[in-house]
Amino acid sequence: MESYVNAFIIGGLICVIGQLLMDGTKLTPSHVLVLFVTSGVILTALGLYEPLVKFGGSGATIPLPGFGYALAKGAFKGVKESGLIGAFTGGVQATSGGITAAIAFGYLMAIIFSPKTKP
Amino acid sequence: MPKKNQSTQNKKYQEYVEKTSPKPTYMKNCTWAFFVGGLICTFGQFVHNQIESRMNLTHLEATNITTLIMVFLGALLTGLGLYDLIGKRAGAGSIVPITGFANSIVSPAMEFKREGFIFGVAARMFSLAGPVLVYGITSSVIVGLIYYVIGR
Numbered sequence: 001m002e003s004y005v006n007a008f009i010i011g012g013l014i015c016v017i018g019q020l021l022m023d024g025t026k027l028t029p030s031h032v033l034v035l036f037v038t039s040g041v042i043l044t045a046l047g048l049y050e051p052l053v054k055f056g057g058s059g060a061t062i063p064l065p066g067f068g069y070a071l072a073k074g075a076f077k078g079v080k081e082s083g084l085i086g087a088f089t090g091g092v093q094a095t096s097g098g099i100t101a102a103i104a105f106g107y108l109m110a111i112i113f114s115p116k117t118k119p
Numbered sequence: 120m121p122k123k124n125q126s127t128q129n130k131k132y133q134e135y136v137e138k139t140s141p142k143p144t145y146m147k148n149c150t151w152a153f154f155v156g157g158l159i160c161t162f163g164q165f166v167h168n169q170i171e172s173r174m175n176l177t178h179l180e181a182t183n184i185t186t187l188i189m190v191f192l193g194a195l196l197t198g199l200g201l202y203d204l205i206g207k208r209a210g211a212g213s214i215v216p217i218t219g220f221a222n223s224i225v226s227p228a229m230e231f232k233r234e235g236f237i238f239g240v241a242a243r244m245f246s247l248a249g250p251v252l253v254y255g256i257t258s259s260v261i262v263g264l265i266y267y268v269i270g271r
Contacts, residue, residue: 003168004161011160011216012153018211019152023145029214030247033223036215037255045262058163061182062189063156063215064251070182071255075263079270087263091256098186098217102224102248105194110228110240113198 003057010056014063033064040068045076070095148210155205155212163189163216186217193218197225223247 018032027035043049049069053060060066071091078090092099166188171181193216196202202222206213213219227246231239245252 004164007164008157008161011163012157012212015152015156015212015215016149018156018215019149020145022211023148029211030250032211033214033220033247034250034254037251038258041255041258041262045266056160058167058182058185059157059160061186062160062163062217064217064220067217067220067251068255068258071259072262075259076266076270079263079267084264084267087260087267090263091259097183098190099252101187101190102194102221103244105191106221106224106228106244106248107240109194109198109225110232110244111236113200113225113229114232115226115229116200116203 006055007057007059007062010052010059011063012059014060014065036064037068037071040065041072042068044069044072067095067098070098151209152212152215155209156215157212159189159212159216159218189217190221193221194225197222198229220248220251223251 014036018036021027021032021035022029040049043065049060049065049072053066053069061069071094074090074092074094075087076090078086078088078093080086082089163185167181167185170176170184171178174181176184193202196205196218202213202218203226206219206222213222224244224247227243228240231243233239234243
């Protein structure tokens, strides 16, 4: 039960930060997403995102900084296991499932469905 | 001094605009973002816990499969036109989770279907997801290289 509460709080708070950036500055949603992924990578590299994942679980891995977290962690693992080349292969290797799912499912859904007329 | 006069007038007008333009959106938007974003993550945690306990997988594998399922659901709900209904109110609460990433792929792809399957669907899929991948992957390579040089 505790894991659900933690996921709710951490996930909610990350989204609030995004909302504040969108409302308070001139950043568009695209800017916020790019900023979040990059921050996820940097925070992970500095060792600051890992505690958040430990505490919040899916609350930290489902939002986009979590994508950056997986990328950076993969790059580290790659370097540890196979040296220099790992910096290039590790990140995408760790996130290949998500990226491929996004492309394959995204394409499939776009083919099957048509946009609804906006009310 | 007409110029100074004008600037004070501008300032007054700015103050007037700030005073009269609606303010409560901050609180309302953030509340929506918090609850919808929180709920999506809680659902993700539920999926994660189910997978981990039932399929006897490691934590990391369960995380990967959860991401897969969330991406699928985000894409499906966008196709059905339901995700944009949530997004109208939720703002960042629906954009920031990985389901929003799927939404950002399906939405323009559907919209530009009439431009063909190559330049319409396939190219437009990445109008927003592309930058995310470019910056995410590039920064992960940089971080990996730094780690290679100083970290090991």
